[in-house]
Amino acid sequence: MEPSQTVEDESQPSIATVTRRIQRLSLHLIPLPPLQCSPHLDMLTCAKANKQEVDVASLSSYMRGKHREIQERIFDFFNSRPDLQTPTEISMKEHRELCLRQLLGLVREGKIKPFRYVVEDPAKYFAISEAVGSIDISLGIKFGVQYSLWGGSVLNLGTKKHRDKYFDGIDNLDYLGCFAMTELHHGSNVQGLQTVATFDPITDEFIIDTPNDGAIKWWIGNAAVHGKFATVFARLVLPTHDSKGVSDMGVHAFIVPIRDLKTHQPLPGIEINDCGHKIGLNGVDNGALRFRSVRIPRDNLLNRFGDVTRDGKYTSSLPTINKRFAATLGELVGGRVGLAHSSVGILKIAVTIAVRYSLLRQQFGPPKQPEVSILDYQSQQHKLMPMLASTYAFHFATQYLVEKYSEMKKTHDEQLVGDVHALSAGLKSYVTSFTAKSLSTCREACGGHGYAAVNRFGTLRNDHDIFQTFEGDNTVLLQQV
Structure with missing residues (x-):
């Protein structure tokens, strides 16, 4: 190399690089024209696969059975009363008072009187409980404490004198x-x-x-x-x-x-x-x-x-303390049945939200072609489809449990008492554990949007978590089974 030749210092940026950086920075200083919607931002058609025609009314009637009507009455009541719907942000004190107003409104204004069904028609009682819990799980638990636990103990462990004295007050919420x-x-x-x-x-x-x-x-x-x-x-x-x-x-x-x-x-x-x-x-x-x-x-x-x-x-x-104790707890097994049933209701909500979102949300796809619905990806299917199938299975399993429990309440057959005890302990434990894990999976399946409080996963997950402990710790229940 001749001494007179100059060499560009490679450690310094080139003139072209500096120019490009200045141009990029200037974009932050010059006001942009009004945003013009790009075709790439338009809402694309949901899911390329052929849409299956389903008779929704018939399927709903089959799934929810003869108690669909009373559930719809509950949904209609709360839809007509926005003042009774739980906001995303609420203090503990306000939430407690709102829950009481929700319960009083349902019973006194909505004319939903569930107490007589606790013994007479448990399937109808649990259908009401599922609908109430879907409004707010806190409301569902307060509802259960009043009618299934406090009220149920009076009906199931007391005698005629107790029912005569307390029934109306429990029914109309005078006796909380x-x-x-x-x-x-x-x-x-x-x-x-x-x-x-x-x-x-x-x-x-x-x-x-x-x-x-x-x-x-x-x-x-x-x-x-x-x-x-x-x-x-x-x-x-x-x-x-x-x-x-x-x-x-x-x-x-x-x-x-x-x-x-x-x-x-x-x-x-x-x-x-x-x-x-x-x-x-x-x-x-x-x-x-x-x-x-x-x-x-x-x-x-x-x-x-x-x-x-x-x-x-x-x-x-x-004749013995142990037999009396077993008989007492046997009459309280309805709480365990109700928790298994309610846990499936919460799972239904979460899976529905996650599957619907996965149909609408589109990400990636072939070059210069519409993006693909994320439910078309195997990774998303592996998260959600077995869970959806399990939700159907648990729905029918808990329906069967409720039928057996109703039969037990009518017949007091000793074999049925034992069967319901074992089945309720097993299902309550298995279903609540499955739902607890699934709520996190559903949140993850909805990505960042699943983290928004308005989309309910956080509330559902936190409110449901104690279901694994309510009415018997799951580890203890599995040992009983």
């Missing part, structure tokens, strides 16, 4: 109630509950006591704000004249008023605390109850499987 079974230290192990109900033969009353902090009733729906009564599960203790001094008859259920019907203030001896914010279901006012020598009449014992006479003698048609 709680189901106080779970304690701080005991959930699935119901036989280990520590709350005590001691009979006082002098006053003909039971004295309800919380003996220690671990026995505080915990996570009790309707307790924190709205409940007026509670079905309290406690160990029935009778005084005796032998050396032991007392006789423990095992866990029984008692109706305990917790707030004054007029002032709504907690009654003497009742301590109520708020469980506060939860991962989901913040429209449900979960609370903690502590009892300090709370006296209730002897008649408040729900005495279908065991009773106490005026002179303090225990009577029962069932």
